[in-house]
Amino acid sequence: MNKEFHLTDILAFEQRFRATFINSLGGFKSLALIGTRSREGNTNLAIFNSLFHIGANPPLFGFIVRPDSVDRHTLNNILETGEFTVNHVREVFYEKAHQTSARYPSDISEFATTQLTEEYKAGYYAPFVKESHIQIGAHFTQKIDIQENGTIMIIAKIKSVSIPEDCIQTDGFVDLEKAGTITVSGIDSYHRTEKIARLAYAKPFIKTSELNSL
C-alpha cells in the first residue's frame, strides 16, 4: 500500500528524518572518494554520492558540495589548487570510505585515520586512493552557486583515467561491476550490484534487445 506525502507533510518532518527521507529519493547513486591536498600540503579524503555526468567531449562531470565543514576542506583545496582525484569505492574498503565523512579537523588527513593509501602520480599534486581500481584525475572548471539553499556545484574536466584493462569492453563500456565498484542509497546504505543486462541502442517501433557481450 502506497503512502502519499505532500510538501507540507515533508516540511513538517523532524529535520533528520526529512534529510534521510529526501536523500533516499534520488535512487541509487555514484559513490566516490574525492582526494585533495591543500597548498600547505595537508591531504584530505571525503566521500561523495552526487557525481553526475555532464558530457563526453570534453569529458565533464559535476558534483554537489554542501555548505558545511566536512565538505569545505575538499572545496577549499579544490579552489586553492584547481585539482582533485575521484576514486571509486570497492566493497573491501567501504567502511573506511564511510568513515571519511566524520568531522575531522583540517590538519588531520582521512588517509591517515582510515589507513587508505595515498598514491601519487606524475603530473598530479592531489593524492589518489591506491585501493581504488578506478581512479580519475580531475581539473576544476567552474563553480555554480545554487541560490535556493546555498549549496555549491563544482564542474570539472577529466584529465586522466586509470582502469583495469580487462574491465574495458570493445565499445568503450567500462564494466564497473567487474571492477568492484559499489553503489549507495540515502547517505549510509551500501549495495553491491548484479547485472540484469545491457540493452542495445533504442530505436522507435523496434523491440528492445540485449547487447551481446563485447
Added chain:
Amino acid sequence: MNKEFHLTDILAFEQRFRATFINSLGGFKSLALIGTRSREGNTNLAIFNSLFHIGANPPLFGFIVRPDSVDRHTLNNILETGEFTVNHVREVFYEKAHQTSARYPSDISEFATTQLTEEYKAGYYAPFVKESHIQIGAHFTQKIDIQENGTIMIIAKIKSVSIPEDCIQTDGFVDLEKAGTITVSGIDSYHRTEKIARLAYAKPFIKTSELNSL
C-alpha cells in the same frame, strides 16, 4: 593490470567509444522515468540517469538535460508547464523504460509505444507511471546553462512523494531495494542491487559500525 588514459588519449577516441567510456566513469547512477505533458496535452516519458540530490529543506534535486531532440520534449514540456513527475524504474519494466530513449516524434507518446500506464493524480497535470512504486511530483525551480558544452541543468522542488508504506524505515530511510528500484551504469547497463549494510553516522576516531534494522 591498470591502463592509464590521458586527456589527449580520450579526445582521440572514436566519438561513440568516448561517449560510452566517459558515461561509465561516474559510477552507478539513479534511474528514473520523467513524465511530462505539453500544453496541447501530448504526454512524454523519458529515461534519465543524472538525478542528484541538492538539499532536503526545501527538498531539491537536479538533473542534466542534453541538447538533443529526445530530451528536448521533456525540457520543453517542463518549461511550458513548470511541472513533471519522477518515477523509479523496477526490473519488471526496465526494457520499456529503456525503449523511451528512442527518438519518437513529439506527437507520439512513449506511454503508448511502451504500454506503460499513465496515472493522473489530483493537483497534477503531468502523468505519473502507474507501474512505478516510487513516484515523485516535482515543480520546476531553475534552469542553469552549462557553458562548457551546451547542456542544461534543471533544478526542481519535490511537491509530493508516493512510496510503499513498508519501505519507509522509522528514521526516514526509504528502502529502495525493497521497493524494487534498480540502477544503471553507462547509458545502457541495468543492475539490481544487493545490500551490504547501512552504516551509522561516522564520528572522528570511533570505529564505523552497522546500523541495526530500523
